[in-house]
Amino acid sequence: MARRRRGLPVNGVLLLDKPAGMSSNHALQRARRLFQAQKAGHTGTLDPMATGLLPVCFGEATKFSAHLLASDxxxxxxxxxxxxxxxxxxxxxxxxxxxxxxxxxxxxxxxxxxxxxxxxxxxxxxxxxxxxxxxxxxxxxxxxxxxxxxxxxxxxxxxxxxxxxxxxxxxxxxxxxxxxxxxxxxxxxxxxxxxxxxxxxxxxxGPFGAEGMLTLEALTALPDQDAREATLLPVDILAAHLPRLEVDADAARRLTHGQSARADTGGLAVGDTARLYCDEAFLGLGAVTTPQEVAPKRLLSTATD
CATH class of the missing domain: 3.30.2350.10 (Pseudouridine synthase)
Known part of the structure; x- marks a missing residue:
């Protein structure tokens, strides 16, 4: 029997202003507890003495955090x-x-x-x-x-x-x-x-600047969980640099079952990676296999719900 993961299924990106004197992992764990999140990870360590922007990825966002690790x-x-x-x-x-x-x-x-x-x-x-x-x-x-x-x-x-x-x-x-x-x-x-x-x-x-940062103290002062989750950026912002492809419901179903699907790839080259959406809902990432076909690459777990 699979163990039930503790915490809430929180998904999104927090722009945390890490304080001085705290390791990046300690700051991450503090933020995770504040959000009661099941899963969290950060995108590039700051030294304990350093302060400033530490993007924290919750839930599904952790699947796309590698894009920030390579950022300027x-x-x-x-x-x-x-x-x-x-x-x-x-x-x-x-x-x-x-x-x-x-x-x-x-x-x-x-x-x-x-x-x-x-x-x-x-x-x-x-x-x-x-x-x-x-x-x-x-x-x-x-x-x-x-x-x-x-x-x-x-x-x-x-x-x-x-x-x-x-x-x-x-x-x-x-x-x-x-x-x-x-x-x-x-x-x-x-x-x-x-x-x-x-x-x-x-x-x-990467695409994130200091203007969106929040301190642990500011997050603690928010009145409830809904207010804290309202500070999170959407998961797909981590892949905003990639081209966007819209697929229909039938293609979305095939993709979420691990199958390639027909799609208008808009002139993208074979091998290109794109963000996939169906009715404005982010599905994850797909790879162009032909001018009329895309294969699943990294999808949200929630996309199969």
């Missing part, structure tokens, strides 16, 4: 010059203190220009990347250092928003897999003084 991100960070830490942020142990040369905003902007575009970046030891099955930060806490291969990442924009001589603030837009801590360390090294970050806030991920 926007961060605002404060870079402190003259002090290098083992973690690259203010929570680490100081490993080196260096004199900060006389700098102005133009000096910083000149160096920033060298770090825009496609760059090579060595992932930090204090990261969740794995080596022989163990996370690097676990090895780092044991005093071990593993050689890491450089990876190509993209810095689409790095803009100086405040300058204070020995510290400055940046807003950066980066590709998946970019470590802002490492970027700040490399910029500090190029400025001749070393650096670490003391503040990191994520402002955007």
């Amino acid at each position: 991100k926007v961060y605002r960070t404060r870079v402190e010059l003259g002090v290098v830490t083992d973690t690259g942020d203010a929570e680490g142990e100081v490993v080196e203190r260096l004199a900060v040369p006389a700098l102005n905003a133009t000096d910083v902007e000149s160096v920033l220009a060298r770090f825009q575009g496609e760059i090579e970046q060595v992932p930090p030891m204090y990261s969740a990347l794995k080596h022989q099955g163990r996370k690097l930060y676990e090895l780092a806490r044991e005093g071990k250092s593993i050689e890491r291969a450089a990876r190509r990442v993209t810095v689409y924009d790095a803009r100086l928003v405040a300058f204070e001589g020995s510290a400055f603030e940046l807003e950066v837009k980066v590709s998946k897999g970019t470590y802002v801590r490492t970027l700040a360390e490399d910029i500090g090294r190029a400025l001749g003084s070393g650096a670490h970050i003391s503040v990191l806030r994520r402002l955007a991920t």
Whole structure:
């Protein structure tokens, strides 16, 4: 006999404003309890010291969360010059203190220009990347250092928003897999003084920006479950970048039974993925197999109800 899953069948996307000092998983579990949700997952870890946008997917939305994992991100960070830490942020142990040369905003902007575009970046030891099955930060806490291969990442924009001589603030837009801590360390090294970050806030991920974020405190203050669920974005917003296909009721029935179905694919190429709808209801994703046929790829469980 199958075990009944505890909680409510909540479906949708929460734009959570993660507080400082809390792991992404802890924030996720707090949100899940507030919504009494059966199933939840987040779409890209933030360091405990970091704040800002942490999209949380509930229920059916977890099936499409991978689209956000690969998305570009926007961060605002404060870079402190003259002090290098083992973690690259203010929570680490100081490993080196260096004199900060006389700098102005133009000096910083000149160096920033060298770090825009496609760059090579060595992932930090204090990261969740794995080596022989163990996370690097676990090895780092044991005093071990593993050689890491450089990876190509993209810095689409790095803009100086405040300058204070020995510290400055940046807003950066980066590709998946970019470590802002490492970027700040490399910029500090190029400025001749070393650096670490003391503040990191994520402002955007993929199509989502900071304007829709809600704190745990704000969610707690809402009067009831209906009010909380009203804050969620619909599941299909995670696939909004994909083309949309409408299918009729017969095609929807075939698709939800795992069969290919006839559909007007609107000139999409064979192999393309599209969002599938029937009478405005989101069914999930399908793959174009011929100009007149689509096959199920990832459908909502509720689509078969």
